[in-house]
Amino acid sequence: MPLNRTDNPEAYGHHLLQCAIMIGSNMLMTGAEIHRVEDTVKRICLAYGAEEAEVFSITYTIIVTISSKDFGILTQTKRISGFTYNLNIMNALNALSRKICQEKPSFKSVEADVQDILTLETYSSGWIIFAYALISAAFTVFFGGALQDALVSGCIGVAMRLVELPLRKLQINRFVVVCLCSATAGFLAITATNLGLGLSAEKISIGNIMVLVPGLLLTNSIRDLFADNMISGFVRICEVVLLSIVIAFGFAIAHASF
Amino acid sequence: MSQTAIIQMIAAFLGSLGFALLFNIRGKLLFWTSFGGLLDWVIFIFAGVAGFSEFSKYFLAALVLGLYSELMARLLKTPTTSFFVVGFIPLVPGANLFIAMNAIIVHQQAVFYENTLEALSVALAITMGLITSLVIFNIYTYCKKPIHHLKTKKK
Numbered sequence: 001m002p003l004n005r006t007d008n009p010e011a012y013g014h015h016l017l018q019c020a021i022m023i024g025s026n027m028l029m030t031g032a033e034i035h036r037v038e039d040t041v042k043r044i045c046l047a048y049g050a051e052e053a054e055v056f057s058i059t060y061t062i063i064v065t066i067s068s069k070d071f072g073i074l075t076q077t078k079r080i081s082g083f084t085y086n087l088n089i090m091n092a093l094n095a096l097s098r099k100i101c102q103e104k105p106s107f108k109s110v111e112a113d114v115q116d117i118l119t120l121e122t123y124s125s126g127w128i129i130f131a132y133a134l135i136s137a138a139f140t141v142f143f144g145g146a147l148q149d150a151l152v153s154g155c156i157g158v159a160m161r162l163v164e165l166p167l168r169k170l171q172i173n174r175f176v177v178v179c180l181c182s183a184t185a186g187f188l189a190i191t192a193t194n195l196g197l198g199l200s201a202e203k204i205s206i207g208n209i210m211v212l213v214p215g216l217l218l219t220n221s222i223r224d225l226f227a228d229n230m231i232s233g234f235v236r237i238c239e240v241v242l243l244s245i246v247i248a249f250g251f252a253i254a255h256a257s258f
Numbered sequence: 259m260s261q262t263a264i265i266q267m268i269a270a271f272l273g274s275l276g277f278a279l280l281f282n283i284r285g286k287l288l289f290w291t292s293f294g295g296l297l298d299w300v301i302f303i304f305a306g307v308a309g310f311s312e313f314s315k316y317f318l319a320a321l322v323l324g325l326y327s328e329l330m331a332r333l334l335k336t337p338t339t340s341f342f343v344v345g346f347i348p349l350v351p352g353a354n355l356f357i358a359m360n361a362i363i364v365h366q367q368a369v370f371y372e373n374t375l376e377a378l379s380v381a382l383a384i385t386m387g388l389i390t391s392l393v394i395f396n397i398y399t400y401c402k403k404p405i406h407h408l409k410t411k412k413k
Contacts, residue, residue, distance in 0.1 A: 031281070032339060087340045088282045094337050122282050135276035142269035143353045144262075202360070210352045215277065219346045220339070222385050226392070248359035255363050 005049070005070065013050070013071035015107050017064055020044040022114055023093055023100075024055075024062050025078045030090040033220050035227040037062065040097045047101040059232045085216055092117040125165070132157040132211055140207030145200065152198040153207035156188045160211060178243060179250040182212055186254025205251070214243050263303045270299035270348040278344045287340060290330055294345025298323040302349075312376075316383035317390075319349055324391020342388075349384050351377040 005012040024041040028034075038055045041064055045053035050066035057063070065075040096113055099105070105113075123131075136157030137150040145153070163184045167177045185208035193201040218240050225233030274295025278288050298319040305315040327341035354377040361370035 031343070032337070036337065036339070085280075086282045087343070088284050091287070091336050091340060095335070098335075123279060127279060131276045131279035134279070135273055138269045138273035138276060139352065142266055142273060142348065202357075206353050206356050209356050210273065210347075210350070213350055213352050213355070215347050215350050216281065216343045218350065219343050222388065223342070226385075226389055244355060244359075248362065251359060252363045 009068075009070035010072070010074070013066060013068065013074045014076070016045065016048045016050065017066060017074055017076040019107050019110050019114075020048075021062055021064055021076055021078045022111070023097055024057070024064075025080050026114065026118065027090055027093045028057065028059075028062065028080055029083055030093070031083075031085040031087055031216055031220070032090050032094075033223050033227065034058070034229040034232045035224070036094075040094070043101050044097055047104055057232075058229075059235045086122065088122075089117055089120055092120060129158050129161045132161045135211045136160075136207040138207070139210040140203055143203060143206045145203030145207065149198050149200055149203045150207070152189070152192045153204045156185055156192070156204065156208050157211060159188055160185055160208065175242065175246045178212055179246045179253075182209070182247045182250030183253040184250075185209070185212075186251040187257060190254060190258055209247060209251075212243070212247050214240050217243075267296055267299050267303065271296040274344050274347050277347050278340075281340070281343065283340055283344070287334065287336060290334065291340050291344040294323055294326055294330075294341050295348045297326055298345055299348050313379055313383045316349060316380050317387045320346075320384040320387025321391050322387075323349070324388045325394065328391065328395045346384070349380070351380040354380065 020041045023044065024037045027040060028037045032040075034057050037057050041055045041057075041062065042053045045055075045064065045066045049068065051068045052066065054065045055062070060080050061077060062080065063075065063077045065073060067073040093114070096110075096117065100110060133154040134157075137154035140150045140153040141147070160181045164177060164181050167180060168174075186205060189198065189201045189204040189208065192198040192204065198204050217236050221233050221236035221240060224236060271292055275288070275292040278291045283291055301322045302315050302319040305318045310318065323342070323345045327338045327345065330336075330341050331338040354373040358370050358373035358377065361367070361373065
């Protein structure tokens with residue numbers, strides 16, 4: 001049953017909020033900045049006939065209040081947890097929100113579109129392992145390592161992914177996972193150099209560390225901060241610092257075992 | 259330009275490509291986002307050849323990356339985020355951070371201070387570069403708007 005604004009304005013308003021928040025929260029979870037999320041949700045609400053839309057979002061929540069003469073003042077909030085950085089989904093949602101503002105399709109079709117976008121293909125685990133190896137090897141060379149070191153670093157990249165995957169499946173605390181990954185990387189790098197496979201454990205590890213460095217978080221936090229979203233910016237900066245400490249701690253464990 | 263510089267540029271591209279894969283970027287975007295990583299390192303190297311200081315090199319690289327991201331976002335109708343996030347990767351002072359962490363473990367205070375300071379100054383240079391590019395595009399869109407308004411009003 002399609003909702004009609006004139007018959008049941010309040011239900012219409014709630015459905016509008018639901019759609020807008022669904023798109024906003026998924027954008028936030030897949031790696032959008034706060035400013036983009038707030039802007040998108042606001043535009044969608046206004047496009048569907050809300051007279052005013054107040055949107056507030058921080059890293060962990062979105063609060064939206066819309067008002068209009070027929071449905072009054074309505075508010076919905078959404079708690080956001082579980083971040084999976086997937087820029088393909090984010091780009092698709094961004095394109096969808098542009099389409100919504102231009103064509104104003106029915107809520108039903110918007111919901112169907114969002115479901116389609118959320119089930120968009122991701123790279124297979126083989127590709128992800130390849131990406132880990134590629135990043136490790138490339139940055140070992142980038143920071144002045146020899147080709148031999150790059151090969152070792154690439155292999156360690158594969159090992160890191162193989163350690164990470166089962167730990168993620170067990171739903172172990174993500175900081176512990178990162179710590180164990182960096183410990184594995186450090187341990188293997190030192191072992192490889194001791195065995196004479198690699199030339200410099202330092203150069204190998206620099207490549208491996210780049211896989212773990214939270215680059216997306218750092219870029220987004222800087223952009224959040226300078227877009228006047230202090231809370232989210234600092235929350236993410238804290239996360240970056242914490243992750244860096246955890247990575248260092250992992251390497252310390254590896255060094256201590258020799 | 260030395261051979262190591264060229265190898266470094268290729269490595270910057272491949273490293274960025276790896277992150278583009280991790281972030282599930284697809285199709286032709288995969289190339290254009292990674293190209294940002296190559297571009298800022300090319301700028302970095304050429305700025306070095308032109309005799310700029312370390313700080314200015316990072317500043318210029320980030321500035322060009324910012325402009326590139328805004329431009330490509332408009333051309334390909336995709337959020338700037340993808341270009342920023344992937345292109346930024348080669349500029350991350352990963353080596354300094356790693357050496358600083360290592361210095362903590364082996365108790366080398368001088369090395370720790372030196373590398374932490376360098377990482378901070380790099381971060382500052384990159385931030386300034388990105389902000390400058392944002393400001394340039396703000397001015398550009400501001401200048402574009404009134405003209406657009408006049409055109410629609412005339413009709």
